[in-house]
Amino acid sequence: MLFSTGEGTFMTGSAVFLTQVVGMSAGKVGLAITIAGVAEFLFAYPAGRVVDRLGPKRVWAASGIGRAAAFLALPFVEGFWQYVAVAVVFSAFESLGGSSHQAYVLDVLPPKERVETQAYMYSSLNVGFTLGALIAGVALAFDDPEVIRWTPWFAAALMLLNAYAITRLPAAPHDLRVASGERRQRPSGPGPVRNVGWVLAMFFLGTLWTNQVLLHTVIPLWLVEATDAPTWLLAWLFGTNTVLCIFLPAYTSRGVRNVHDAIRYAWVSTGFFVVSCVITMATHSTAGLLTVVLVWLGHVTVTGAELAISAASWSFQAELMDPRRRGGVPGHPGGEQRARLPLGAGALHVPGAELVRPGLAGDRGDHRRRDRRSRPVGAARRAVPRPALPAGGRDAGDAGRGPRGAATALRAAAGRAGVELS
Numbered sequence: 001m002l003f004s005t006g007e008g009t010f011m012t013g014s015a016v017f018l019t020q021v022v023g024m025s026a027g028k029v030g031l032a033i034t035i036a037g038v039a040e041f042l043f044a045y046p047a048g049r050v051v052d053r054l055g056p057k058r059v060w061a062a063s064g065i066g067r068a069a070a071f072l073a074l075p076f077v078e079g080f081w082q083y084v085a086v087a088v089v090f091s092a093f094e095s096l097g098g099s100s101h102q103a104y105v106l107d108v109l110p111p112k113e114r115v116e117t118q119a120y121m122y123s124s125l126n127v128g129f130t131l132g133a134l135i136a137g138v139a140l141a142f143d144d145p146e147v148i149r150w151t152p153w154f155a156a157a158l159m160l161l162n163a164y165a166i167t168r169l170p171a172a173p174h175d176l177r178v179a180s181g182e183r184r185q186r187p188s189g190p191g192p193v194r195n196v197g198w199v200l201a202m203f204f205l206g207t208l209w210t211n212q213v214l215l216h217t218v219i220p221l222w223l224v225e226a227t228d229a230p231t232w233l234l235a236w237l238f239g240t241n242t243v244l245c246i247f248l249p250a251y252t253s254r255g256v257r258n259v260h261d262a263i264r265y266a267w268v269s270t271g272f273f274v275v276s277c278v279i280t281m282a283t284h285s286t287a288g289l290l291t292v293v294l295v296w297l298g299h300v301t302v303t304g305a306e307l308a309i310s311a312a313s314w315s316f317q318a319e320l321m322d323p324r325r326r327g328g329v330p331g332h333p334g335g336e337q338r339a340r341l342p343l344g345a346g347a348l349h350v351p352g353a354e355l356v357r358p359g360l361a362g363d364r365g366d367h368r369r370r371d372r373r374s375r376p377v378g379a380a381r382r383a384v385p386r387p388a389l390p391a392g393g394r395d396a397g398d399a400g401r402g403p404r405g406a407a408t409a410l411r412a413a414a415g416r417a418g419v420e421l422s
Contacts (some may be wrong), residue, residue: 001127003128004282007129010132020109024080024083036091043294062093063097063163066089068155073086098248115251126243136234141232205266208270211309215241227291229283259315273305279297282294
């Protein structure tokens, strides 16, 4: 909740911050977010290796400090290249945070509790996003660029507090191994990059997770640049999304018990995503109250896409991820989603094939990965003893994204801005 309150405060007003405070055009914002997304995608694999080597808890805490530093720098950004530099640094720590949080949660939770527990964690995460949206709404109501300029410092303070809270959590088995000085043995079998089934699954899952770019970047910029809706509506949109994501995840995740259910939920997410794009595009030619209602409805339907793919993602991670490579698997598609949608899909005009394709190809990738996971690999696959106390928090997708991230996640903060509008 600490993490998401800070990130939600900046995220809600990020479109206004980047266009009115920094002075970037929507096109430059789209290019910057693509560069940051590519950077996060490239950082994902080495970040996972760092987590496996150093232990998830300490890397997770360090990522919070790094993200706080990026937020502290944002008020002093004055142009495109300065923002790109901060966004790339943030992306590096975002990758570390995503991998370490994911590794920690899967390491300390028994397999049967992972999906349900992550659903409750996701709800707690969105309580924070709701608080962040309310705080940002107050800042936006001043209609003063200077107020918006300094909101990242509030996010930075909560990031530092969150990093301290992470250090108070119990050590995961991987952390205990590192602390004991035990030398890590290289796991047998193919590494994550050579595991074609898993790479395909994550690639197409990343396509469906572009709903977060639509939710936090495209629709807000579309509202500011292409509709007559008031800017304070942004706070209500984020509030609606997060309230739904507080109360519904525990219920929507109940239908996901295995990989087959997860694939079915991926199709449901695809349907909601396409409907949201169609509804939101229509607001370009509407006015007044009708615009407000349609923009809100577009946000509700993209929230449906988020809830469905979140539940699917938790199942994929719990059932398909190699337990010996918790951090070394590029299983968090946050960077890919931000790299692909802004320039590749062209704002809200997302080709149908780009969204529907994961339901077809992702099915094949997931089953290939499941077949590989069902083959015994010897004693090295034995489960590591886990502490009884479950973990909380998020990668940021962070969570998150976790999935927001994760889900992340979200993960969804300084590196997440806008796209070029058609």
